[in-house]
Amino acid sequence: MNLFTRFENAFMPNYGVPPIALARGEGTRVWDAEGRQYLDFIAGLATSSLGHAHPALVEAVSAQVATIAHTSNLFLHEPEVRLAERLLDLLNAPARVFFANSGTEANEAAYKLALKYGRREGRSYFVAAENGFHGRTIGALSLTGKRAIRDQFGPFPVEVRFVPYGDADALKEAVTGDCIAVFLEPTQGEAGVVPPPAGYFESAREICDSTGALLVADEIQSAIGRTGHWFAHQADGVTPDILTLAKGLGGGLPIGACVGFGDAGRLFEKGDHGSTFGGNPVSCAAALAVLDTVDLDHVKSVAARLRTGLESVRHPLLKGVRGRGLWLAAVLTDDRSAQVQQAAAHAGFLVNAVQPDAVRIAPPLIVTAEEVDALVAALPAILTEAAG
Structure with a gap:
């Protein structure tokens, strides 16, 4: 019996069955139970400030x-x-x-x-x-x-x-x-x-x-x-x-x-x-x-880079970006956030469909410029897959 079935059999149904089972994490990266790696841009719903397994x-x-x-x-x-x-x-x-x-x-x-x-x-x-x-x-x-x-x-x-x-x-x-x-x-x-x-x-x-x-x-x-x-x-x-x-x-x-x-x-x-x-x-x-x-100067710097990068993306499904700091939403032109979340996971990124037309992006506060750039570079293809 796999982990998803065991979860469904053991827990009340208020969460449904989550689509990914995480096994471990290091920094801004997490690995699922099958060994696949993701960049974490959810941070446990803006909770994992220092990412995963931070030495401090x-x-x-x-x-x-x-x-x-x-x-x-x-x-x-x-x-x-x-x-x-x-x-x-x-x-x-x-x-x-x-x-x-x-x-x-x-x-x-x-x-x-x-x-x-x-x-x-x-x-x-x-x-x-x-x-x-x-x-x-x-x-x-x-x-x-x-x-x-x-x-x-x-x-x-x-x-x-x-x-x-x-x-x-x-x-x-x-x-x-x-x-x-x-x-x-x-x-x-x-x-x-x-x-x-x-x-x-x-x-x-x-x-x-x-x-x-x-x-x-x-x-x-x-x-x-x-x-x-x-x-x-x-x-x-x-x-x-x-x-x-x-x-x-x-x-x-x-x-x-x-x-x-x-x-x-x-x-x-x-x-x-x-x-x-x-x-x-x-x-x-x-x-x-x-x-x-937590380094506020780093947060401000990488947040500005993330926002500028997201705002530079041109795609029919992307309406705009809103939020503050490392707490942003990619606002969509259609109610396709669940599809964006799924396509992002296929591409190795965890984001959150917070509303039908909004995808929450809230990485650990230690996220690097290179990791931010990786998400921005991958976003057009993610949006295209989500648009179907």
């Missing part, structure tokens, strides 16, 4: 798991304190940190943090963006503006009003003195790597300031160098009230973080929230290795 990550994780692998939240340990301090240093603002295990858990913590504020202040509803994605647990899902994955699990415990992403006028109309918080992604990831218009986050900050609503920045995908900045909101010159992190922070190890700025960092009281595995020593050691290793 291997050393940090190995040393930590050989020292102490788990403590629970009944005890503190050096790696979690160092990581929290490091994040606060990079954020350069007064804040407090809560560690979780994933993005949805980080957003769940942010949801509870905001809810406590709202109930204290007598506020009643949230505002979030259409097509936004914040996770699949009930609190995070209630803030997710994708009806196909949301509606079947309602009703939800708190009212959420959805507005078109990037429309500052609609946001202003929706946010009143009764609004608890506004949840926004600096760029919408699962919607197809959709950046907002210039000035949108500044407007969101002003709207929240004028009404007393909290501004929550979901940077599960966009942070830790992915856009060429440690945090995408820094490029907009905006500080949120609450920030959520995950994915690239652990470089492939499970970790999430909810950061509360100023007064928001003191809303939780003892016993209000917790996590058995949150702040795990091994995951914190991995995150510290990521922060020590």
Whole structure:
């Protein structure tokens, strides 16, 4: 019985059966169970910041798991304190940190943090963006503006009003003195790597300031160098009230973080929230290795090369390119992203059909100029195969 059949027989069907079984990785390259090599331009959904088997990550994780692998939240340990301090240093603002295990858990913590504020202040509803994605647990899902994955699990415990992403006028109309918080992604990831218009986050900050609503920045995908900045909101010159992190922070190890700025960092009281595995020593050691290793200058340089290369491709199926840093989408003229993903795999490249007309390109942050050039050179033939 092959691995795909064993997977299908053992797992719930929510993922279907993935088309490729990966066996190992090194740098930006991975090999499937049959020995075929691919250049990885997915990076575990913008998670494997340092690629695969990076020496810094291997050393940090190995040393930590050989020292102490788990403590629970009944005890503190050096790696979690160092990581929290490091994040606060990079954020350069007064804040407090809560560690979780994933993005949805980080957003769940942010949801509870905001809810406590709202109930204290007598506020009643949230505002979030259409097509936004914040996770699949009930609190995070209630803030997710994708009806196909949301509606079947309602009703939800708190009212959420959805507005078109990037429309500052609609946001202003929706946010009143009764609004608890506004949840926004600096760029919408699962919607197809959709950046907002210039000035949108500044407007969101002003709207929240004028009404007393909290501004929550979901940077599960966009942070830790992915856009060429440690945090995408820094490029907009905006500080949120609450920030959520995950994915690239652990470089492939499970970790999430909810950061509360100023007064928001003191809303939780003892016993209000917790996590058995949150702040795990091994995951914190991995995150510290990521922060020590990511080179923002390299990210900016190779990201500019990737974007310029993609924009130079002329093909009837390619409409354009959007996104920020090493987090881009090739936008198509037809709903052929699944075919592009398949054709790219045939050519030895892993990309992601994030939307029917958009292909996500998010390589490890260590990707080289030569590897970027290889994808660009292969893209016309990939598109031609996908076009059928």
